[in-house]
Amino acid sequence: MxxxxxxxxxxxxxxxxxxxxxxxxxxxxxxxxxxxxxxxxxxxxxxxxxxxxxxxxxxxxxxxxxxxxxxxxxxxxxxxxxxxxxxxxGTSRPIRLRTFTSMATDWLTPRMGDFRKSRPDLPIQLKQAFSDISFALEPLDAAVSTQTILESGIRQVELFPTVFTPVVAADLKTDSSDSLLTGRNALPLLFTRREIPFWEKLYDAMGLGTPAFERGLEFDSLSLTYQAARRGAGVALGLLFFVADDLASGSLVPVSNTCLDVELPQYLYIRSGRKKHPGTQAFTEWIQSEAKKTNDALNALFGTVLTPPVKTIVSH
CATH class of the missing domain: 1.10.10.10 (Winged helix-like DNA-binding domain superfamily/Winged helix DNA-binding domain)
Incomplete structure (x- = not known):
């Protein structure tokens, strides 16, 4: 017809x-x-x-x-x-997951092998997001983002906070954090345009004046700044959960004991109701467990890698 x-x-x-x-x-x-x-x-x-x-x-x-x-x-x-x-x-399709570059590269992907071992029957199709994530416009089952998604039929699960501290390669660390961040001998800042306000708030909290971005190196993603920092190119703004493995291994170390909580939690979003993929509950439980493991590991580092007293400031 x-x-x-x-x-x-x-x-x-x-x-x-x-x-x-x-x-x-x-x-x-x-x-x-x-x-x-x-x-x-x-x-x-x-x-x-x-x-x-x-x-x-x-x-x-x-x-x-x-x-x-x-x-x-x-x-x-x-x-x-x-x-x-x-x-x-009705088909054995993968869980379709969307997230941004740094989350995928620095935290999620290194842990996906464990999920695969525990649930070989639940393949994951992970794709990078380059703009706002929308379940209404994309055939998604799950997403991880700081973005607030208010679409109907979507459940929000908080994974971990977004807390930053400046980090450098271990062999560049000195006793004076100020000398690494300001002055004639300061290291280049490795930054993304989105995080410039967070750098400025950290510098203000540390009493260091204005960050010298004109002497730094600008990148498209936090992940690239961490790669450059590991090779000694300068100081990166380390999101604690993303650099947790680096802090544990010693490949990156904090410049100071000042941290900035930007009050933008990382959320897992999944569909609910009849549109929910049958495997998303298992994935949700796994990723929550991984977030807790990372949080516990970071807490164990406080007092060693992050020298007390650790000062956390909140960005409003």
Whole structure:
């Protein structure tokens, strides 16, 4: 049977706009411009030769023609989504996990072998995220991020805090932390643009003035700064959980006993309800256990690698 339907993208834009009551909210969800959503709605209104939305100061509202159409379109999308999920869950597919580069490289990947040994029946498909993570737009089962994801049907599990301290290669450490971070003989700062405010807060807390970024080296990810620091290229901003293995082995050491808690916890996000992958509970229990092991290891290092008294400041 051949179906006489308007463009699918126009129907998607219409459904999202009607559900959210906002062109801008629909645009954010679909990751397109507001203008693109507006054009898709206009295509449908031209197709049916009627107004589907009434534009008001508080948003857009479905008209008498838009309401029944939206109900049918929403039901159709829900039916298609359920059918796709049924097929998806009936196959032995991997848990689809998304996270950012540094989390994947410096903490998660080195531990994945243990999960594979304990659960060889649960393969993981790990992909890097390069923008905001969305379960609504991607076929994901889980994600690890500091990002706040407020989508429906998604469960949030806190893994560990984001606490920074400056670190260097062990053979560069001196008795004076100030001399490594400021002055004529200071080491280059290995930084990413995103973490510049955290450097500034640390310097302020340590009474060191302004960081000399112009004499440093800028990278795309924290992971690259840690690689450079291990080779003696300068001082990196060590996220304690990401450099925990380096601190334990001695390949990196803290420059000072000052730490910065930026109040952006690392979260695990997983689907709940019928959309949940059957293996995500086992993965959740495993990753929580690994986070606790790392936390315990870091606590054991306090007083040895991190010389007491350790001063932790909070970034507001």
């Amino acid at each position: 051949r179906y006489n339907l308007p463009p699918l993208n126009a129907l998607k834009a219409f459904e999202a706009t009607g559900r959210t009551g906002s062109l801008s909210a629909a645009a954010r969800e679909l990751r397109v411009s507001v203008g693109a959503v507006s054009r898709h709605v206009a295509i449908l209104e031209s197709y049916f030769n009627c107004e589907l939305f009434e534009r008001r100061h508080d948003g857009v509202h479905l008209t008498q023609w838009g309401k029944p159409l939206h109900a049918s379109v929403a039901t159709a999308f829900e039916t298609m989504d359920a059918a796709c999920r049924d097929v998806d869950s």
